[in-house]
Amino acid sequence: MRPKMTRKPTHPGEIVKHDYLEPLSLSVTALSARLGVSRKTLSAIVNERAGVTPDMALRLSRAFNTSPELWLNLQRGYDLWAAEQTDTGWRKVEPVPSVALRK
Amino acid sequence: MRPKMTRKPTHPGEIVKHDYLEPLSLSVTALSARLGVSRKTLSAIVNERAGVTPDMALRLSRAFNTSPELWLNLQRGYDLWAAEQTDTGWRKVEPVPSVALRK
């Protein structure tokens, strides 16, 4: 029984950086202009200080010819991991009886 | 070539309602207590006036013995659809040249 102790998931910004900016010799400034967002916004994502919103996912998908889901899936993994690390009391939630029994 | 004109995706709140609350004769009040959130918060989700956050996905997954991804995937589909319907200029984003060529 594995503890399911997954490590920090890859942040979409890392992909933008390593798989697109660097290979294509694209500058943050140039890409931000192409995406139609401020340099600050893209910089924050690339430096993992902000997440990819649905709107940004659409922009990235058009710029790099990918599916918007690709970006949102990466973001979801990251956000979920972050939420798991935060104690908000969610671990105290017990299964609904009938559901547990149905098992 | 289909225009990919998908219709409004199912909101996670609808699933909570039809697949859990009703079958299990659970009241919004009872479930909210079990999830450890306010009645208002759960009500908003069930009535599709709010989305499922990563934290809520974790709570739902524990309560119903599902994966948190299940809920976040539903939410992602809904949010992406909503973003597509909104004109923020994302449709004007052009593919990065080198990417287009590599095709």
Place this chain on the structure above:
DNA sequence: TGACATCGTAACCTTGAGCGTTACAATAGG
């Protein structure tokens, strides 16, 4: 070395979502 591009970020402001509490009116059931 000097001119210019790029970058990360801070400071400031606005908008909007999520969540909580309290309270009220409408419904449904026993």
Place this chain on the structure above:
DNA sequence: CCTATTGTAACGCTCAAGGTTACGATGTCA
């Protein structure tokens, strides 16, 4: 008639995302 359940409004709080402007640090190149 009494009670449980509900949706929601009214408030208040916190936080994320986005924009603009500006500054200092680095790097490149003629």
